[in-house]
């Protein structure tokens with residue numbers, strides 16, 4: 533039972549706070565979780581109840597909460613300088629971070645522009661691309677291609693390349709005129725193929741769209757469309773995309789905001805590609821502070837480099853660009869990722885998630901598909917396995933699974949009826965077992 537202080541704080545929360553992506557009427561029956569502290573992969577409420585953070589607090593927390601080394605890097609930087617503007621001024625944490633990002637990211641990327649959240653890193657890529665084309669005599673290149681189901685943030689520019697109706701439909705009239713193409717949909721593949729053996733036949737609409745001569749760039753979430761329900765598609769799609777962008781002189785924007793820094797089992801998906809822009813955020817600070825980076829090529833940068841009087845520089849700024857505290861904790865995150873075989877140690881965890889996820893999927897008549905890419909796994913619940921028919925949205929199956937998870941000490945936050953797992957990378961195999969067993973119990977409690 534919540535104590536009186538908690539009751540009163542939750543009342544004040546209800547009276548004064550507007551939470552993101554939340555129908556507040558739901559709080560009439562279920563209050564938000566008032567989290568007092570967090571440790572490792574767990575969140576604790578005031579009563580000391582423990583909840584496993586199975587989705588890494590919106591996919592940001594790589595190393596677990598309250599990590600001693602991340603705390604120390606933050607404290608150390610705090611003693612020196614919390615914040616300073618980033619035009620006309622630079623600082624060690626940002627210089628170090630930019631060098632590390634350039635060293636780790638694909639070879640063709642060399643210039644790092646810092647901002648402060650995922651949406652802004654996308655805005656930066658879009659604006660840089662547009663300005664590049666203007667300054668290189670291709671003023672007609674003003675539209676971007678994005679995929680159905682793609683998600684790149686919710687500010688108006690980022691929303692204009694978002695392929696999900698739930699986010700865009702209220703704002704459609706004011707969004708920039710970009711071009712949506714049907715992308716991969718492997719679970720319900722219209723070509724009747726399998727992602728493990730196909731040759732990305734679904735690339736056809738993209739191929740056609742790239743023939744338009746006003747295309748500035750293509751933006752994709754490589755390998756996993758996160759917000760669309762952890763929809764996983766094959767690398768062959770990206771290979772075709774890389775080659776088509778190259779041959780059509782179109783910028784390729786990889787939004788790795790959700791998947792970078794080890795999530796997919798490698799540091800970056802783009803390791804094997806040459807994107808023109810790479811957008812990073814979320815895990816970059818292991819969920820400690822807001823920070824983002826848009827990394828691009830010398831070629832893009834050179835088109836902005838000229839005498840001041842020619843007005844070619846990139847007129848874009850955020851007050852908290854390259855915040856020194858955030859950069860310090862990002863530097864420490866990158867160090868941890870590169871030490872003690874961190875990436876190799878993910879291999880058995882990935883295998884454990886696969887084994888258990890597949891088992892649930894085989895045993896539950898409600899599971900349409902289990903899919904996984906590294907430390908991202910998802911179970912898509914369906915009303916009918918045969919036809920893959922979804923539950924009607926008003927039955928709110930995913931939401932009910934979430935409520936069952938809370939009762940059992942696991943914080944799941946399904947995307948519609950997709951129950952997914954993106955735990956902190958430091959989760960153990962035993963904890964993976966608990967997380968997935970609880971999810972299975974919750975699905976049964978709601979649907980059986």
Ligand SMILES: Cc1ncc(COP(=O)(O)O)c(C=O)c1O
Pocket residue numbers: 649650651652654683684685686753758759787788789790813814
């Ligand atoms: C792929 C992708 N791009 C962009 C964003 C937007 O990031 P932010 O919420 O920090 O604005 C997200 C957030 O979920 C994302 O998953």
